[in-house]
Amino acid sequence: MEKRNENAWNLDTYKAWVERFGEPATFMEVIKKDPFKRVKDIFELGTDFKGKKVLNLMGSNGNRAVALAVLGAEVTVVDYSEGNAAYAMNLAEAGGISIDYKCMRVEDFEPDFEYDYVFAEMGILHYFTDLSLFFGLCYRSLKENGKCIVKDFHPVSTKLISSRGHTAKIRKHKVDGDYFSTALVEKKVAFSKYSTGAADETVYLRQWTLGEIVTSAAGSGFWIETLEENPNQSSEQFDKGIPKTFILRAEKRSV
């Protein structure tokens, strides 16, 4: 499973981001106009990033990492996709800023209790067949009182409900999934919708329940601050009443 997923994320990724966002220099102009916009769902308004060390696990094309660097943070990304790394480094170069992009498996990353924040977002936890590996890594990367923020797809919408129809008017939902299934599911790789080359490329995912996620974070030593569940935030009507994402905020605290 791991090798197959890694291969999928190393195929045509750079081209997909150019199709989605444009060439890095063009996209960087957009990011620089309002860098906080790229991270406002993750970090509180008014967060002072100057001199702060931030780790973005599985940080993909680097758009959030470079925005944080523009805001003054010292940012490290860990992600195994070479296409993502190349796009991110070209963004950074175009913006005249630097980020540390470690193109490697997160499983091989050895953190050293040095970060003020660790975050990961949107399509992360399902890549792990053992969640304690992920949260343990987050814990070991943080300083005392460091914060861990994970935003991901809500399991009610990924595991339980299936939906059809592309406008709010004709959209229909069915409760036909198995919330408690532990099976690996095969899905198209996330960037494939922007890529002709990788259009059929698939990955295998382990979809966790919310209970498993929170229990694993707490079991790794974290103090859970909040678990926020959110509807579709791009429209009030589309999929109204269905949880779409969640944000888990946790702190490394000595008791």
Ligand SMILES: C[S@@+](CC[C@H](N)C(=O)[O-])C[C@H]1O[C@@H](n2cnc3c(N)ncnc32)[C@H](O)[C@@H]1O
């Ligand atoms: C769906 S993306 C999430 C980030 C971003 N929201 C996005 O949509 O591109 C998943 C990222 O995790 C990376 N990834 C998955 N498994 C990994 C692993 N074991 N080690 C390092 N990176 C991994 C992929 O390369 C990809 O960039």
